[in-house]
Amino acid sequence: MITEKCVRDSFAEQAGYCKILGSSFMSDLLTGLGKQLDKSTETGRRVLQWSGDPAHKADALALRLAGALHALARSGQDQALAKFYHNPELSSDAEFIPAVLSAIAANDDELYQWLEFAPQTNEVARASIIYSGLSVIAKRFGLPLSLYEMGCSGGLNLQCAQFGYQFKGVEFGDNASILQLSPDWSGELPPDANVEILSRQGCDLNPLSVMDADDAAKLVAYLWPDQPLRIARVEAAIAIAKNDPPKLEKADAAAWVEDRFQADGAKGNVRVLYDTIAWNYFPDPVKDRIDQHMHEVGSAANADNPIAWLTFEFDEEDKGPFLKLRTWPGGGQAEILASADPHVNKIHWLQEN
Ligand SMILES: C[S@@+](CC[C@H](N)C(=O)[O-])C[C@H]1O[C@@H](n2cnc3c(N)ncnc32)[C@H](O)[C@@H]1O
Structure with missing residues (x-):
């Protein structure tokens, strides 16, 4: 009791x-x-x-x-x-x-x-590691990307191509953006690629809309008052999102992925599913359904209609988090691209270009 x-x-x-x-x-x-x-x-x-x-x-x-x-x-x-x-x-x-x-x-x-609400944040610093992974996907397939984020909270990281990055002093992303991120970087740099985003959508059991004043206040309220940098980043990401908000849906991740990812997807783009520090909140049956579905639709993918799944998550032994990538065609074996701390202050790039 x-x-x-x-x-x-x-x-x-x-x-x-x-x-x-x-x-x-x-x-x-x-x-x-x-x-x-x-x-x-x-x-x-x-x-x-x-x-x-x-x-x-x-x-x-x-x-x-x-x-x-x-x-x-x-x-x-x-x-x-x-x-x-x-x-x-x-x-x-x-x-x-x-x-x-x-x-x-x-x-x-x-x-x-x-007191009724579970604390819910959206860590904008994770955009750095997602953008690095998107560079690998864009380089590999030479196609624009359609983004699908599961467990996206406020969807702030669906704007990752609208933020600027400095990795070891080298510029990536939009360097005119009001939001600039420069994590400590070790290892090689991600590939220099044209990351073109065709569409952005996300799901969450409780999506927070930047267009709703109470939701936007929540995205800041769960940050800590003596961590002004994190607050400033979220405020900047909210301002960017308000100009062109991503489509967010209130949905369980498994049902949403099964609905959005079909074997006969449109040609000429890479459909990219991604998740950051959300996977371990999903119940096991939800994880199993997503895993099985992605491998099924992946087996029907081809060079005109590829699929990628990018994850920044702790592994089964609670090690990490690691940035991992699975792509189809190609079998969908997980490649480890990088490791970082959960708030992505430091990124260690592991993939050799
Ligand atoms: C720790 S937060 C991470 C949010 C965001 N991905 C980030 O990195 O800032 C985990 C999110 O997963 C969502 N979530 C948990 N279980 C879910 C499910 N079964 N389907 C969809 N979203 C879920 C929660 O509502 C929460 O917004």
């Missing part, structure tokens, strides 16, 4: 992870809430009487409340709270947690509703 102590312990545990991941602000916030949140508000009651598993690997309850507070602070509705979010270095100040508790009391009705 989940007790109040379990919930408070889960906040302390999440605070520890946040500290390791470089966020003193989140560590101070969640440590303070874990000790001082009480049942005088609906938010406090729902948190402390949580019936599910509050742990990071399950409901991630602490991050749900943290996202709600970040959104409130960004809305400017509560100036006393916003002061700390604008100056995250003040999080060790004795007034911080009292300001948070006052904000919860004053905005209770708005905040407790956020």
